[in-house]
Amino acid sequence: MDFNPVILSIPLYFFLIGIELVYQLIKKVRVYRTNDAISNISCGISSQVMNAVWGVLSIAMYQLVYEYGAVFQIPDTWWSWLILFILVDFCYYWFHRASHEINFLWNTAHVVHHQSEDYNLSVALRQSSFGGVFSMLFYLPLALMGFSAYAFLTVKGLNLIYQFWIHTEAIEKLPKWFEYLFNTPSHHRVHHGRNPKYIDRNHAGTLMIWDRMFGTFQAEEEKPTYGVTKPTNTWNPVWANVLPIVDMTNQLRATPGFWNKLKVLFYKPGWQPVELGGYQMAPEVDKETYNKFDVHPHMPMIRYVFVQFILVLVFTSYFLFNTTSYNLPTKLVLAGFIMWSIGQLGILMENRKSWIPSEYIRLLASAILIVFLTGGMTSYLGAGGFVILFGFWLFKASKKV
Template sequence: MDLNPVILSIPLYFLLIGFELVYQLIKKAKIYRTNDAISNISCGISSQVTNAIWGVISVGMYQYVYTYWSISQIPNTWWSYLVLFLLVDLCYYWFHRASHEINFLWNTAHVVHHQSEDYNLSVALRQSSFGGAFSMVFYLPLALIGFNAYAFLAVKGINLIYQFWIHTEAIEKLPKWFEFLFNTPSHHRVHHGRNPKYIDRNHAGTLMIWDRMFGTFQAEEEKPTYGVTKPTNTWNPVWANVLPIVDMTNQVKVTPGFWNKLKVLFYKPGWQPAELGGYQVAPEVDKETYRKYDVHPHMPMIRYVFVQFVLVLTFTALFLFTQANYDFNTKLALVGYIMWSIAQLGILMENRRKWIPSEYLRLVASAVIIVFLIGGTSSFLIAGGFVLLFGIWLNSAQRLS
C-alpha cells in the first residue's frame, strides 16, 4: 500500500465534498455543477496516476541529493519536524509563486488548477498532470540541508492536505488572528480570482506570513470571478492539460528572435515583444456579459457518464492504493487506461456524439482489464456482463439524447 498521506486522505476528501453538497442543498446555493465537478476530479485523477511515474523520479532525485550531497543528516525529532514544516511551506510558496510568474511553469505545472470557473472542494483536486515533474527542484535544498526523504514526504503531504479545505465558499472569514497567520478560504478565494487586482496574489500553502513578508498579500474585498483570463472551455482533463502547452508553443513559434522566444517561456504569462503589442494586461471582468462555460449532454447521457465516472474513480483509488504490486509496464498500461477513460467521459460531457463509438471500444478495453486483474473463468462472465449491461445503457442513452 502507498503510504502517501495525500492518497490516504482520499476518503476524507470525498466526505468533506459530501458535507459541502449538503450545505448547497440547505442554503439552496449553486456551488457545484456536475460537468465542472467531474472535470475537476478527473484532472485530480490524471494528476495522481501520472504521479505514479513522476513520483518515482522525484523521490529518487531527492534521495540522490540527500545521499551524496547533503551537508548533514538531521534526526527525526519534534523540533526537526517543526523546522521542516516551516521550510517545506517556504519552498512551496516559491514554487507556487514561480508557477504564476514564469510562463513555462504556469502552462505546464499550474494553470490547470485555476481553470475551473467554480470554487468548491472539487477544485482542490484539480491539479496538473505535469506539476510533479517540476516541483521537486524547489525542495532539493531541503535534501541538501539534511532532511531525509521519509520526513520530507510526510510533511509535504500534510502541507498539501491542509490546502484542501480552503477551496470553499461555505466558510467566510475566520477570526482575525487566524486570518493573519494562516491560509484560509477567504485568502485562497482571492488567489483563484481572475480579477486584475487578485491575480498573482496569496501564494501561501499553510502560512500567510510568506505573502505578507514578500509583498504578495491581498485581502478579499469584492467577490472574485474565478478561472483564467483565457477560458479553457473543455471538460476533457487530458486536453485541459495539453491545450495551455499547445498555446504556449504556438506563441513561441510566432515570436520573432531567439531571445524573445526564451522570454516568452521564462517571463510572466502575457509577455510578448513590443512589435506584437507588448505585455498583455489582464482585462477587467464584465459581470453583465460574463457567462461560464456550461456545455452538457441530455440527462440520459449525463446519468451514464456519471455512473462510468464513479466506476473509473473507484478503479483509480484501488490502483493508487495497490500500485506497488505492479511492475512498471503494467502500471503504465493501467495509467493509460485511466487517462483514456477520463478523457473519453469528458468528451461525452461535451456532447460530441461522433465520439460515442469509441466509448463502446473503451467498454471492451474495460472488460479486458477485468479479465487481466481478476483472472479465472468468473472474470469472463463478469467482463461479458459489464460490456453487455453498459453497452445497452449507452445505446439507450444515445437514442434518448
C-alpha cells in the same frame, strides 16, 4: 504500499465534499455543477496517476541529493519536523509564486488548477499532471540541509492536505489572528480570482506570513470571478493539461528572435515583444456579459457518464493504493486505461456524438481488463455482463445526444 498522506486522505476528501453538497442543499445555492466537478476530480485522477508512473523520478532526485550532497543528516525529532514544516511551506510559496510568474511553469505545472470557473472542494483536487517533477526542484535545498526523504514527503503531504479545505465558499472570514497567520478560504478565493487586482496574489500554502513578508498579499474585497483569463472551455482533463502547452508552443512559433522566445518561456504570462503588442494585462471582468462554460449532454447521457466516472474513480483508488505491487508494463497499461477513460468521459460531457463509437471500444477494453485482473470463469461472465449492460445503456443514452 509506501506511506503517502495525500493518497490515504482520499476518503476524507470525499467525505468533506459530501458535507459541502449538504450545505448546498440546506442553503439552496448552487455550489457544484456536475460537469465541472467531474472535470475537476478527473484532473486530480490524471495528476495522481501520472505521479504514480513518474513520481518515483522526483523522489529519486531528492534522495540522490540527500545521500551525496547533504551537509549532515538531521534526526527525526519533533523540533526537526516543526522546522521542516516551516521550510516546506517556505519552499512551496516560492514554487507557487514562480509557477504564476514564469510562463513555462504556469502552462506546464499550474494553470490546470485555476481553470475551473467554480470554487468548491472539488477544485482542490484539480491539479496539473506535470507539476510534480518541476516542484521538486524548489525542495532540493531541504535535501542539502539533511532532511530525509521520508520526513520531507510526509510533511509535504500534510502541507497539501491542509490546502484542501480552503477551497470553499461555505466559510467566510475566520478570527483575525487566524486570518493573519494562516491561509484561509477567504485568502485563497482571492488567489483563484481572475480579476486584475487578485491575479498573482496570496501564494501561501499554510502560512500567510510569506505573502505579507514578500508583498504578494491581497485581502478579499468584492467576490472574485474564478478561472483563467483565457477560459479552457473543455471538460476533457487530458486536453485541459495539453491545451496550455499547445498555446505556449504556438506563441513561441509566432514570436520572432531567439531572446524573445526565451522571454516568452521565462517572463510572466502575457508577455510578448513590443512589435506584437507588448505585455497583455489581464482584462477586467464584465459581470453583465460574463457566462461560465456550461456545455452538457441530455440527462440520460449525464447519468451514464456519472456512473462510469464512479467506476473509474473506484478503479483509480484501487490502482493508487496498490501501485507498488505492479511491474512497470502493467502500471503503464493501467495508467493508460485510466487516462483514456477520464478523457473519453469528458468528451461525452461535451455532447460530441462522433465520439460515442470509441466509448463502445472503451467498454470492450474494460471487459478485457476485468478478465486480466481477476481471471477465472466468473471474470468472463462478469466482463460479458458489464459490456452488455453498459453497452445497452450507452445505446439508449446516445439516442438523446
